[in-house]
Amino acid sequence: MTVTITVQYRNDTPYPFCPGCGHGSILDRLDEALSTLAIDPAGVVIVSDIGCAGLSDQYFSTSAFHGLHGRSITYATGIKLARPELTVIVIMGDGGTGIGGAHLINAARRNVGITVLVFNNLNFGMTGGQHSTTTPDGAVTATTPGGNLEHPLDICGTVGVNGAGYVYRGTSFDTDLAQRIAEAIEHPGFALLDVWELCTAYFVPANKATRRSLEATIERLGFARGVVFDRPVNDYGAAYLAAASGLPPRTRPTPIAVEHSSPLATSLALLVAGSAGAKVRSAARLVGEAAIRSGLWVTQRDDYPVTVKTGHSISEVVLAPVPAAPVGGGVPDVAVVTSDDGLRKVRSLLGRMSPDALVVTLPDLADAPTPARVMVVDPGAASGRIPRASLALVLLTVAMTRRGVLSAAALRAAAVGPYADENLAAIEAGLALA
Amino acid sequence: MREFIDGNTAIVRAALDSGCTFFAGYPITPASSILMAMMSELPRIGGVAIQGEDEIASIGMCIGATLAGARAMTATSGPGISLYSENVGLAIMGEVPLVIVDVQRLGPSTGGATTVSQGDVQFVRWGTAGGFPIIALSPSTVPEAYVLTAKAFDLAERFRCPVFLVTDKELATTLTTVDLDAYPRVEVRSRLTGEEGPPYRFHPVDGVSPLHEFGRGTTVRFTGSTHDEAGFITKHPPTVDALNRHLTEKIEAHREEIEMVDADCDAGAATLVLGYGITGGAVRAAVATARSRGERISGLVVQTLWPVPETAIGAALAGVDRVIVPELNPGLYRREIERIAGGRTVIGVERVDGELISPEQILAAAA
Numbered sequence: 001m002t003v004t005i006t007v008q009y010r011n012d013t014p015y016p017f018c019p020g021c022g023h024g025s026i027l028d029r030l031d032e033a034l035s036t037l038a039i040d041p042a043g044v045v046i047v048s049d050i051g052c053a054g055l056s057d058q059y060f061s062t063s064a065f066h067g068l069h070g071r072s073i074t075y076a077t078g079i080k081l082a083r084p085e086l087t088v089i090v091i092m093g094d095g096g097t098g099i100g101g102a103h104l105i106n107a108a109r110r111n112v113g114i115t116v117l118v119f120n121n122l123n124f125g126m127t128g129g130q131h132s133t134t135t136p137d138g139a140v141t142a143t144t145p146g147g148n149l150e151h152p153l154d155i156c157g158t159v160g161v162n163g164a165g166y167v168y169r170g171t172s173f174d175t176d177l178a179q180r181i182a183e184a185i186e187h188p189g190f191a192l193l194d195v196w197e198l199c200t201a202y203f204v205p206a207n208k209a210t211r212r213s214l215e216a217t218i219e220r221l222g223f224a225r226g227v228v229f230d231r232p233v234n235d236y237g238a239a240y241l242a243a244a245s246g247l248p249p250r251t252r253p254t255p256i257a258v259e260h261s262s263p264l265a266t267s268l269a270l271l272v273a274g275s276a277g278a279k280v281r282s283a284a285r286l287v288g289e290a291a292i293r294s295g296l297w298v299t300q301r302d303d304y305p306v307t308v309k310t311g312h313s314i315s316e317v318v319l320a321p322v323p324a325a326p327v328g329g330g331v332p333d334v335a336v337v338t339s340d341d342g343l344r345k346v347r348s349l350l351g352r353m354s355p356d357a358l359v360v361t362l363p364d365l366a367d368a369p370t371p372a373r374v375m376v377v378d379p380g381a382a383s384g385r386i387p388r389a390s391l392a393l394v395l396l397t398v399a400m401t402r403r404g405v406l407s408a409a410a411l412r413a414a415a416v417g418p419y420a421d422e423n424l425a426a427i428e429a430g431l432a433l434a
Numbered sequence: 435m436r437e438f439i440d441g442n443t444a445i446v447r448a449a450l451d452s453g454c455t456f457f458a459g460y461p462i463t464p465a466s467s468i469l470m471a472m473m474s475e476l477p478r479i480g481g482v483a484i485q486g487e488d489e490i491a492s493i494g495m496c497i498g499a500t501l502a503g504a505r506a507m508t509a510t511s512g513p514g515i516s517l518y519s520e521n522v523g524l525a526i527m528g529e530v531p532l533v534i535v536d537v538q539r540l541g542p543s544t545g546g547a548t549t550v551s552q553g554d555v556q557f558v559r560w561g562t563a564g565g566f567p568i569i570a571l572s573p574s575t576v577p578e579a580y581v582l583t584a585k586a587f588d589l590a591e592r593f594r595c596p597v598f599l600v601t602d603k604e605l606a607t608t609l610t611t612v613d614l615d616a617y618p619r620v621e622v623r624s625r626l627t628g629e630e631g632p633p634y635r636f637h638p639v640d641g642v643s644p645l646h647e648f649g650r651g652t653t654v655r656f657t658g659s660t661h662d663e664a665g666f667i668t669k670h671p672p673t674v675d676a677l678n679r680h681l682t683e684k685i686e687a688h689r690e691e692i693e694m695v696d697a698d699c700d701a702g703a704a705t706l707v708l709g710y711g712i713t714g715g716a717v718r719a720a721v722a723t724a725r726s727r728g729e730r731i732s733g734l735v736v737q738t739l740w741p742v743p744e745t746a747i748g749a750a751l752a753g754v755d756r757v758i759v760p761e762l763n764p765g766l767y768r769r770e771i772e773r774i775a776g777g778r779t780v781i782g783v784e785r786v787d788g789e790l791i792s793p794e795q796i797l798a799a800a801a
Contacts, residue, residue: 065501075497082456299610
C-alpha cells in the first residue's frame with residue numbers, strides 16, 4: 001500500500017536573514033530536497049552550528065539540536081551512532097569549518113553517515129564581517145583591512161582526500177542544488193556540500209562581490225566545482241554494527257576463592273622494585289592473588305614512568321588480615337629489589353626500614369644501604385636458567401616463603417592464565433632457592 | 435568469593451550495570467583503562483563506544499547520543515576536563531543527562547600523568563561559564579566507585595544534567611581486594627521520556643521535564659542557547675529568568691536527594707576529621723587509630739562534593755571545636771568547610787607532592 005503524505009519541513013516563520021543573503025535560498029533548496037525524499041520530519045534532525053546559519057533550524061519543523069560553535073559535527077555523530085535510522089543534517093557556516101576543523105576531517109575520515117551543509121559566505125557575518133578560514137586571499141574584511149594574507153581552506157579537497165563519500169561544491173544560485181542535497185542525504189557515508197554564497201552585510205560591500213565573482217574566485221583558486229567526490233563507502237555506524245556481531249558476552253568478574261590460609265596477624269607492607277617491562281607488576285599481582293586465596297586482604301599500588309617500558313617499575317603491596325584502604329606513608333616490611341632502576345627509586349625507603357625487616361635482592365645489588373636484614377639470592381644457584389622476566393616472581397617467592405606468609409600451595413594456585421607455565425616455573429625456582 | 439580489582443574497572447562494570455549504552459573518550463592517563471574497557475565491552479551488549487579525535491569531540495558525541503536515546507558516559511583527567519568545559523555548559527543548558535568521570539592527576543597543565551591529586555574539586559564545580567550548579571560525586575573505595583557510578587547515572591536522569599564522578603589516579607589504578615557480595619545493588623531509575631509536551635519546562639521552577647528523545651515519532655528541539663520551553667532562542671526577560679532559575683532550583687531545591695556522606699561520629703568528640711576520595715582511607719584509618727588510643731574523635735568522608743552536603747556536615751559539626759581537612763591539593767575543599775564551620779578552627783592537611791596523606795599526618799595535626 002502506498003500512502004502519499006504531504007509533509008512540511010519549513011515552518012511558517014519567515015527567515016531573519018539580511019536582504020540578498022544566500023542563507024534563505026539554500027534553506028529553500030534543503031526544504032525541496034527533504035520534500036523530494038519525503039522523509040518523516042520527526043526522523044530528520046537538523047544540527048545547527050553557530051553564526052547566522054546556526055539560526056536555520058528554527059525555520060524547520062523537523063527535530064533540531066542547536067549546540068556550540070564548531071561542534072555540530074560531534075553532536076551529529078553521536079546522534080547518528082545512537083540511532084542510525086535518523087537522517088542527520090549539519091548546517092554550519094565557514095566559521096565552523098575553522099574552529100571545528102578537526103571534527104570535519106575526522107568525521108569525513110570515519111565516514112559517519114551524516115550530511116554537512118556548509119553555508120560558505122567567506123566571512124563571519126554575525127560577529128561583524130571578520131575573515132574566516134575560507135576568506136579568499138586578498139579579500140578585505142573587518143580583520144583583513146589590507147587584504148587577506150591567508151590562503152583559503154579547500155573544504156571539499158580536505159574532506160575528499162580524507163575519504164568522504166560524497167562531496168559537492170557549488171553556490172546558492174545553483175539550479176540543481178536541491179537535487180545535490182538530496183543525493184548527499186541519500187549517500188550512506190559522510191556527505192558534504194560546500195555552498196558559496198553572498199554575505200550582503202559585509203563581504204559584498206567590502207569586496208564588490210557578485211554571483212559572477214564567486215564563480216571567478218572558485219576558478220582562480222583552482223578549486224573543483226560540482227560533484228567533486230561520489231564514491232561507494234560504508235557508513236561507520238553500519239560497519240561498527242557488523243564488526244560487533246559475534247562478539248562474546250561482556251566480561252564478568254574473575255572470582256578468587258579463599259582456599260588456603262596464612263598465619264599473618266598484622267598487616268605486611270611489601271615493596272617490589274625493578275625495571276619497567278620486567279613483569280614486576282604482574283609478579284606482584286600474582287603474589288597478591290595468592291594472598292587473597294589465603295584469606296588476606298590485599299592492595300597493590302603501582303608506580304612507573306609514562307614511557308612504560310623503560311626506567312623503574314614499583315609495586316607496593318599491602319597484605320592484611322582485615323580490609324585496609326591504601327594510605328600514604330608506609331615503610332616496607334619486606335622489599336624485593338630486582339634491578340638498578342628499582343633500587344634508585346626506593347633507596348631512601350630501604351634506608352628507613354626497620355632491623356626486623358627483610359630485603360631480598362640479587363648479588364650485584366647487595367650493598368644497598370639499609371638497616372634491614374639483606375638476603376641475597378643468586379639466580380645462578382638455581383637448577384635451571386632463570387629468565388630476566390621471571391626474576392621478580394622468583395625473589396618474591398623467596399621473600400614470602402622465608403617470612404612464612406604464603407604457602408607454596410597458595411602461590412602455585414595463583415599461577416593461572418596465559419603465563420601459567422612460566423609463572424609456575426618461577427615459583428618452583430623460588431621455592432627451591434628459599 | 436573475592437576479587438582483585440581497580441577503581442576504573444569498577445566504574446566500567448557499574449556503568450554497564452546501570453544501562454550505559456554509549457561511551458566516547460580520548461586516551462589520557464590515568465583514565466585510559468575506562469576507554470579501553472568500554473571499547474571492548476559496549477559492542478558486546480549492543481552499545482557503541484568510540485574514541486573521539488579529541489576530548490571536545492568525545493563529550494560532544496556523548497551529548498548527541500544521549501538526545502538520541504543513549505545513556506552516555508565519558509572519562510578523562512584534568513587536562514581533558516579543561517577541554518570538556520564548553521560542553522559541560524551545553525549539557526547544563528540543554529538539560530542533557532551525562533556521566534563525566536574525572537580521574538584526577540597532578541596539575542596544573544600536563545602536570546604529572548601518573549601522579550595522584552585531588553586538584554580538580556573546585557574545577558569541576560566552576561569550570562564552565564555561567565556559574566550554575568553541578569552535581570559531583572567522589573568515591574573513596576572501589577565498592578564506592580561502583581555505587582557512586584550507578585548513583586551518577588541515576589542522578590543524571592533524575593535531574594537531566596551532567597554528573598561528575600571525581601576519582602583519582604590511586605583509586606583508579608590501585609588493585610584492591612573486594613568481596614563480591616560487598617557491591618550493593620543500586621536502583622538506577624529509567625529515563626523519564628515521552629512523546630507529548632515541550633522539550634523543556636520551567637514551571638514549577640524545581641521540576642524536571644521528561645527527556646523527549648530524537649527518533650520517537652515526534653519532532654523535538656534541543657538547544658544550548660537561552661531558550662523558551664519549546665526550545666526556541668529567546669531574549670524575553672521573564673522567560674530567560676524562568677529558565678535560569680529553573681536550572682539552579684531543580685538541583686538546589688532537592689539537595690537532600692543528592693547529598694551523601696559516610697559519617698562516623700562520636701557525639702562526645704571535639705575533633706572532626708573530614709576528607710573525601712582517596713584521602714577518605716587515611717581519614718578512616720586515623721579515626722580508628724585515635725580511638726584505639728582511647729581518644730574521642732569523629733570522622734566524615736564526603737561522597738557528594740557538589741552540592742556540598744551542608745546538612746550532614748552541620749550535624750557532624752555539633753559539639754566539635756575543630757575540623758581537620760586532609761586533601762591532595764592546596765586546601766581547595768577546606769574553604770567550603772570554613773564557610774559552614776561557624777568560627778570553628780579548621781586545620782588543613784595538604785599534600786601536593788604526588789604522595790598520599792598518611793593517617794599519621796592527620797593524627798599529628800589533631801595532636
